[in-house]
Amino acid sequence: MNSEGSTVTGIIGVISDTHGMLRPEVSRIFSGVNMIVHAGDIGGMDILKSLGTIAPVTAVHGNTDTGIIASFLNDSETFKFKNYRFHLLHDLAHLGVDPLKLGIRMIISGHSHIPLAREENDVMYLNPGSAGPKRLNKPVSLAKITVMDNRLLVRHFDLESFK
16 A cells, blocks of 8 residues: 555556667666566567566567567557556557457557557557657657556656656
């Protein structure tokens, strides 16, 4: 229980678009998470291995992932965490499932490099933003999902201002 009497039952670290760069802030922010999901454009298996030292990783390949990583990972994954079903993919434009029919509570995607958390028709859509190299004027960010009192709470972290 936390100080307000709420119970946290699990935390997922959410990252995308690392493009071969794993910033040191990631390990501090993801310390203590139960699992990590990577929404593609990973940039190499070494990124997944490093994330795996923090927590178990579920990942999908993105449009820039080639070679062994593209052949090793699927383009989407549906998984369960606590009492919730999640669907992970790189580009939301390629969503090929009906989340309501499958009982999916959250869709996690990357690709746009723009952080997003919105709810539509009882489905939450989350994009952690890009955690890799800075691109134009887009933020460098990632997210955490906290399961607390049977709710999903999302928090984005701006890696450029995180100390």
